[in-house]
Amino acid sequence: MVSAGDFRNGVTLEIDGVVYQILEFQHVKPGKGAAFVRTKIKDVINGGVVERTFRPTEKFPVARIDKIDMQYLYKDGDLYNFMDNNTYEQITLSEELCGDAMKFVKENETVKVLSYNGKVFAVEAPLFVELEVTETEPGLKGDTATGATKPATVETGAQIMVPLFVNIGDKVKIDTRTGEYLSRA
Incomplete structure (x- = not known):
């Protein structure tokens, strides 16, 4: 059992028979009235996100994922x-x-x-992957001062934005959570 006062990001709980994961939480102590915990929780089964408030003494069972x-x-x-x-x-x-x-x-x-x-x-998915660029426009020589990017397709078929110096055949490191280019591999 976890009390609302002990909430942390990423904890999974069972609330009213539904499994939720805590995305954000904030302990609030208003000038008048009792303290409470404001949370943003995600239903892990259907992906819906809701905001709820709890008394710090409320307890919920931890869901085993x-x-x-x-x-x-x-x-x-x-x-x-x-x-x-x-x-x-x-x-x-x-x-x-x-x-x-x-x-x-x-x-x-x-x-x-x-x-x-x-x-x-x-x-x-793994947090970081290395994939080969299969399709992109050639970069222009000397056009690197602006930090500009261009679209590229990687070997899985996904589209990402890469710097102008990346060419077809280059291996790139990608953050799978954001889909952002990190570096050449």
């Missing part, structure tokens, strides 16, 4: 196929369940599959 390392095998239509690295058991997940997580993941890479009570609700 299982994170399993699985290897991404291949995409078949709008279905993604994964294999558990320990048991070699294979599962198939829909494109809508995986969301944008698979945008930067190549075949045979390891991802984390998140589940609650055996029900898979999300896929977490």
